[in-house]
Amino acid sequence: MVKQQMWRLLQRYVTNNCLPEERRKVERWMDESSENRRLVNDLKQIWKLSPEEEFGVNVEDAWNRFRMHEIDPGPSRKHWKPSSAVNQRMVTVLSTAAAVLLVIFVGVLSSHYLDEQQAGGSQLHDTELKHSTARRGEKARISFSDGTVVVLNAASSLRYPKRFDGANREVYLKGEAYFEVVPGADKPFIVHTKTADVEVLGTKFNVRAWDEETAVDVGVREGKVAVKPASSIRSENSVLLTGGQHVSVVKGKGVTGIENVDIEKHLLWLSGGLYFDNEPFKQVLLQIERKFDVQISVKDTSILDVPFTSTFSDENLENVLKVLSASMKMNYRKKNQEIEFSKP
The missing domain is CATH 2.60.120.1440 (Jelly Rolls)
Incomplete structure (x- = not known):
């Protein structure tokens, strides 16, 4: 089963709106199995057949809906066949592939609303x-x-x-x-x-x-x-x-x-890094929460206003936590997506 986060990456990948690091992640995922690669190729075909849209769509919803429709590709598109990984049971027919895909892609816009x-x-x-x-x-x-x-x-x-x-x-x-x-x-x-x-x-x-x-x-x-x-x-x-x-x-x-x-240095976040220049520790923790999608608590709140300076180049969460712990002379405990800092 494809995880929700990967669906969102696939969304940006097939609509050509992903960052270089995200593109590399998708391509590594494609290399993991032929099924992954076939799925991405089929999604690309759906996007190519659809009318041009200004912004991205929810690829997972589009794909699930697509599997529920039989599409007559028309004379110019009959060379494309969904791969065996699809296993969709085709049902109804709409007049053209573009008409079906227009309904699919316009109807499932995600992250965009008026x-x-x-x-x-x-x-x-x-x-x-x-x-x-x-x-x-x-x-x-x-x-x-x-x-x-x-x-x-x-x-x-x-x-x-x-x-x-x-x-x-x-x-x-x-x-x-x-x-x-x-x-x-x-x-x-x-x-x-x-x-x-x-x-x-x-x-x-x-x-x-x-x-x-x-x-x-x-x-x-x-x-x-x-x-x-x-x-x-x-x-x-x-x-x-x-x-x-x-x-x-x-x-x-x-x-x-x-x-x-x-x-x-201020743009390190574009490539996955972090840069802190004499920032209060509470602001540092907020940035880490956003970047890694975690929740952080601190038992000793007096440390929240202490300034912190450091540069991380595309570090993972564990490395960042180790540096914070050593610099601020604090211990930390991590369980799933929750992290707690405390005095030694």
Whole structure:
């Protein structure tokens, strides 16, 4: 039986929306057995036969529904036969494969639902929004029709219009995301968060805007980014960042001073790593909970405000816990997805 997490990886793999590390994981899984490889190949065929969609779908539901339908592939597609691993019992016929697959793929959209935003002065006023979420322990990749790509960190979400029809390209972020924005002729790309707004024409940058934190952090990899408090409508309250620069916007205090940083360390999460620079231990634990989908408790709460600095390059959970334990002089106990830190 394919686990739910693997179905979600397959979803991103067949729709070409997975990260390089996720692609490698799927390909290793395919190498484990011929049945796995046949399943992925059949899913790819379903996706190729379906009408083009802007965003991902729930592959598991699509596959289960697909097995319940007999599909007349039409003259141009009769060369494709579902593999013996499928063992589906074909029943009814719809007029064309595309018609059936349209019903399947449109009817099972996962992680996307329509919402309405009433934001004065925004192109999204009274406009339907889509919603993409990266669950705990996962990342998600979103590709827009203009070529812009967004990678969501674990436990993060992004709202965006079905099409960028207005004067701006505007999205709404909760959590952390990395953006590679394709330049749009005089059509700014704006990221709205609870505390700050980030505006660009074309660049690569990272935005960290967790609900649990009072500050929004913005770091720029390439290009130029304008950052201002979300409550401000005056351009003079914004700061301009270039490659290798970082700034924080603190709720109630505004924009802090611009810092020159090693931006690649701030982007380690893209490749599975972690970077902590003098962060309170409680924030460190929150990031670990999101990344590894675990629950962490601490008996001695006085340690939660102690600053912690370290860099992890694509480490597994056990290695991270060992470093935390040694650095903070704490013991830990792990049972399933629950971890408890305590004094020796």
